[in-house]
Amino acid sequence: MEPERVQTVPVLDTIHVxxxxxxxxxxxxxxTLRESLRLSQxxxxxxxxxxxxxxxxxxxxxSEYRSIHRLxxxxxxxSIAAVKQDPALAPASITEDAIALVLAGALTxxxxxxxxxxxxxxxxxxxxxxxxxxxxEAYSVVGELVLITTALDHQLNHVLxxxxxxxxxxxxxxxxxxxxxxxxxxxxxxRAKHISQPNWKRPLLSYLEKLERVSKWRNVACHTPxxxxxxxxxxxxxxxxxxxxxxLQLDEHPTAKRTPISDLAPAIKLGESAxxxxxxxxxxxxxxxxxxxxxxxxxx
Numbered sequence: 001m002e003p004e005r006v007q008t009v010p011v012l013d014t015i016h017v018x019x020x021x022x023x024x025x026x027x028x029x030x031x032t033l034r035e036s037l038r039l040s041q042x043x044x045x046x047x048x049x050x051x052x053x054x055x056x057x058x059x060x061x062x063s064e065y066r067s068i069h070r071l072x073x074x075x076x077x078x079s080i081a082a083v084k085q086d087p088a089l090a091p092a093s094i095t096e097d098a099i100a101l102v103l104a105g106a107l108t109x110x111x112x113x114x115x116x117x118x119x120x121x122x123x124x125x126x127x128x129x130x131x132x133x134x135x136x137e138a139y140s141v142v143g144e145l146v147l148i149t150t151a152l153d154h155q156l157n158h159v160l161x162x163x164x165x166x167x168x169x170x171x172x173x174x175x176x177x178x179x180x181x182x183x184x185x186x187x188x189x190x191r192a193k194h195i196s197q198p199n200w201k202r203p204l205l206s207y208l209e210k211l212e213r214v215s216k217w218r219n220v221a222c223h224t225p226x227x228x229x230x231x232x233x234x235x236x237x238x239x240x241x242x243x244x245x246x247x248l249q250l251d252e253h254p255t256a257k258r259t260p261i262s263d264l265a266p267a268i269k270l271g272e273s274a275x276x277x278x279x280x281x282x283x284x285x286x287x288x289x290x291x292x293x294x295x296x297x298x299x300x
Contacts, residue, residue: 077089148272
């Protein structure tokens with residue numbers, strides 16, 4: 001008796017089935033990527049420099065979706081993501097390669113990666129812009145203090161004229177203005193010694209004390225280098241030998257004391273207060289001088 005013949009059914013090759021499945025997935029990825037980029041089939045074909053029918057054949061499965069096509073599509077996605085400034089549009093695979101390339105270029109200081117579009121310089125530029133902004137803000141504080149001190153020096157001319165009861169003349173203010181602030185303060189201090197009424201003497205001395213303190217800070221701000229500082233934004237760092245020795249801190253690591261820019265804020269407030277006090281002094285001594293002139297006549 002002959003053995004029964006078993007009819008065999010052809011079985012598809014497992015590898016071939018897997019390849020077909022992967023190809024369908026790749027084509028679906030292509031469609032998904034094109035749609036995420038908001039491109040029509042015609043626009044994608046133009047980007048790939050392909051005929052529309054050829055591209056449609058790839059998406060429809062009529063033509064093979066080769067690796068060269070995938071690389072070209074990823075390059076298109078990367079370019080559009082850069083133009084739209086939306087990194088999420090680029091596929092993860094090419095994004096990782098792009099980041100690795102930029103980091104390598106930055107680390108090796110390759111010129112084209114240190115341009116205005118370089119990621120590394122973008123970070124550095126952002127840090128530099130923050131530091132520059134803080135330094136510019138510090139300079140504006142210095143400028144404010146200098147302007148207030150200049151205004152006080154001008155006001156001091158009139159305080160001196162009224163307090164000393166100087167005879168009015170066309171060139172009087174110009175002559176008084178030739179004196180520096182320290183000399184004018186010394187003259188008024190001497191005048192204060194001969195003022196017997198405490199209500200007149202105390203405000204004058206208080207005003208002069210404020211001027212001395214503001215002037216001291218103005219000298220610090222104008223004659224000491226201002227440098228950037230991570231903690232304070234900017235600090236005054238003395239360089240002259242006398243200042244270095246005066247501000248030397250002897251500890252485990254000897255350093256020269258540096259003055260934060262924030263220390264100028266109280267001086268500015270003090271200067272504003274002194275300006276107000278100066279106005280009151282001028283008005284009071286003007287009234288006193290007018291009354292004295294009415295009683296005893298003008299000085300000749």
